[in-house]
Amino acid sequence: AQRVTQPEKLLSVFKGAPVELKCNYSYSGSPELFWYVQYSRQRLQLLLRHISRESIKGFTADLNKGETSFHLKKPFAQEEDSAMYYCAAQTGANSKLTFGKGITLSVRP
Amino acid sequence: GAVVSQHPSRVICKSGTSVKIECRSLDFQATTMFWYRQFPKQSLMLMATSNEGSKATYEQGVEKDKFLINHASLTLSTLTVTSAHPEDSSFYICSARLRTGSYEQYFGPGTRLTVT
Numbered sequence: 038a039q040r041v042t043q044p045e046k047l048l049s050v051f052k053g054a055p056v057e058l059k060c061n062y063s064y065s066g067s068p069e070l071f072w073y074v075q076y077s078r079q080r081l082q083l084l085l086r087h088i089s090r091e092s093i094k095g096f097t098a099d100l101n102k103g104e105t106s107f108h109l110k111k112p113f114a115q116e117e118d119s120a121m122y123y124c125a126a127q128t129g130a131n132s133k134l135t136f137g138k139g140i141t142l143s144v145r146p
Numbered sequence: 147g148a149v150v151s152q153h154p155s156r157v158i159c160k161s162g163t164s165v166k167i168e169c170r171s172l173d174f175q176a177t178t179m180f181w182y183r184q185f186p187k188q189s190l191m192l193m194a195t196s197n198e199g200s201k202a203t204y205e206q207g208v209e210k211d212k213f214l215i216n217h218a219s220l221t222l223s224t225l226t227v228t229s230a231h232p233e234d235s236s237f238y239i240c241s242a243r244l245r246t247g248s249y250e251q252y253f254g255p256g257t258r259l260t261v262t
Contacts, residue, residue: 046187069249071249079255080239080253080254080255080256081190081239081241081253082253083250083251086249088249121187123189123190127249131178133180133192133195134180134192134251135192136189136190137189138188138189139187139188139189141187
């Protein structure tokens with residue numbers, strides 16, 4: 038079955054500390070991978086997708102096909118990064134998006 | 147950028163009544179819209195995929211007679227929760243795909259449904 042796994046529910050770090058939010062996927066073929074973010078009282082929005090290979094707000098994510106992982110990283114966390122982060126996967130442009138359970142990132146001052 | 151709105155943002159209804167939630171793509175045409183349900187601090191669960199002019203495709207375990215979806219135009223999809231019960235209380239979120247063949251999805255702000 039197609040599955041996206043985020044093994045941790047909560048990550049709490051101090052401002053300036055590195056952050057790594059884990060995501061593993063179980064898919065046949067080569068899915069498209071995404072990270073979505075939901076700030077407090079705001080709608081879900083796309084943070085980045087692996088195909089674009091860009092860095093958004095200092096976050097990067099590398100697709101590791103061998104480990105079937107797509108971990109989200111940021112070298113120095115900021116308080117405004119505190120939010121809920123969801124990893125998601127999709128097999129084709131017209132297919133549905135499957136979300137992981139999400140992780141709450143809390144960045145303390 | 148592409149904007150998706152939902153109305154109402156919050157609704158309280160009595161058990162046994164029906165409630166309709168609208169999802170609109172404000173500045174683009176969406177051939178496909180999606181309806182999700184989100185429980186507190188949990189993931190989004192896809193309920194159904196709505197294609198303009200055709201019947202919605204429901205995910206396993208979602209009652210199509212209880213959650214009626216209509217996608218009558220390229221900018222509007224509606225979700226009607228029929229004979230609502232307290233266990234239907236949840237946060238319902240819609241999203242719209244920018245165009246066929248595109249990975250881009252834009253999410254609405256969500257509708258908080260409380261059934262008393």
